[in-house]
Amino acid sequence: RQEVYRELRKKPSVTKDGVQVDLLMNAGLAVDLPQLSESGAAGIGLFRTELQFMVASTFPRAEAQERLYRDVLDAARGKPVTFRTIDIGGDKVLPYFKGAVQEENPALGWRAIRLTLDRPGLLRTQIRALLKACGGRELKLMLPMVTELSEIAQAREIIDREVRHLSRFAHHLPTSLKLGAMLEVPSLLFQLDELMKAVDFVSVGSNDLFQFIMAVDRGNTQLADRFDTLSAPFLRVLKTIADAGARNHTPVTLCGELAGKPISAMALIGLGFRSISMSPASIGPVKAMLTELPLKELEAFFKDNLMAPAQGTPMRALLQAFADDR
Ligand code: PEP
Numbered sequence: 295r296q297e298v299y300r301e302l303r304k305k306p307s308v309t310k311d312g313v314q315v316d317l318l319m320n321a322g323l324a325v326d327l328p329q330l331s332e333s334g335a336a337g338i339g340l341f342r343t344e345l346q347f348m349v350a351s352t353f354p355r356a357e358a359q360e361r362l363y364r365d366v367l368d369a370a371r372g373k374p375v376t377f378r379t380i381d382i383g384g385d386k387v388l389p390y391f392k393g394a395v396q397e398e399n400p401a402l403g404w405r406a407i408r409l410t411l412d413r414p415g416l417l418r419t420q421i422r423a424l425l426k427a428c429g430g431r432e433l434k435l436m437l438p439m440v441t442e443l444s445e446i447a448q449a450r451e452i453i454d455r456e457v458r459h460l461s462r463f464a465h466h467l468p469t470s471l472k473l474g475a476m477l478e479v480p481s482l483l484f485q486l487d488e489l490m491k492a493v494d495f496v497s498v499g500s501n502d503l504f505q506f507i508m509a510v511d512r513g514n515t516q517l518a519d520r521f522d523t524l525s526a527p528f529l530r531v532l533k534t535i536a537d538a539g540a541r542n543h544t545p546v547t548l549c550g551e552l553a554g555k556p557i558s559a560m561a562l563i564g565l566g567f568r569s570i571s572m573s574p575a576s577i578g579p580v581k582a583m584l585t586e587l588p589l590k591e592l593e594a595f596f597k598d599n600l601m602a603p604a605q606g607t608p609m610r611a612l613l614q615a616f617a618d619d620r
């Protein structure tokens with residue numbers, strides 16, 4: 295199998311009927327970087343910057359942040375990299391962060407963009423490090439756990455101020471800056487067109503989005519097998535997002551665990567996703583599926599089945615049957 299996947303690395307990333315789908319990888323530390331060429335990923339769709347903070351015993355200094363980001367871009371050799379601003383809080387705690395508060399519901403609490411907008415010094419330092427590391431190259435930056443569009447506007451103000459500051463000191467700035475939002479909180483589903491217009495790209499964080507749509511703790515093993523990520527309601531949510539992206543010409547990608555399982559990746563592509571990001575080990579199996587996928591047929595399958603009243607057979611079983619028949 296490994297041999298088959300290695301061979302596939304050289305093949306174009308297209309469906310059987312020739313539609314291109316970008317397979318990107320998730321990463322977070324320098325040790326992940328060799329996987330870029332080993333997996334054949336088209337780039338890094340999610341760089342989890344908080345991992346550097348989580349393995350440290352104090353806040354990483356600005357220079358250390360900048361050095362890591364530069365190493366990531368150097369290793370990517372021109373392939374696109376999307377950096378996510380620190381996503382701490384929730385299940386990701388920093389023992390040395392003295393400002394942390396005890397919360398009854400950390401998943402719904404002071405985390406990610408909520409926390410960094412309240413501690414703008416953290417965000418400012420990180421953004422400055424990213425801007426410097428990306429001098430002369432493109433910077434793609436995304437914000438985790440966005441709930442309201444005003445959070446994007448506030449982050450943009452901080453970014454703009456840092457850009458102005460660096461240009462005043464004649465720093466080498468990024469050639470372009472693309473700002474994206476992660477779609478992880480259901481409130482955004484009811485303002486999709488506004489969201490698509492407010493950003494350069496959207497990335498669905500399906501781990502958190504599923505947790506909040508189904509009201510099920512993503513880390514609770516008692517419930518892990520109870521609700522299905524390929525159930526019709528959740529697939530309809532994902533289709534709504536893909537459609538809104540297409541309608542507004544805003545690139546949409548998905549970077550949760552869902553992207554890494556061939557059957558789920560197949561569903562995503564059938565729903566309209568043309569870019570997905572996964573753990574590097576999943577790229578081979580997903581690409582093997584992709585190159586065998588008759589996309590037109592899958593689109594017709596969804597047209598007939600996705601919005602139809604449930605007939606008793608779960609969507610997962612129908613999708614599995616579709617895959618087995620081909
Ligand atoms: C997600 O929520 O799907 C995601 C990609 O972010 P994380 O798993 O880091 O919360």
Ligand code: MG
Nearest residue numbers: 478499501502
């Ligand atoms: Mg998340």
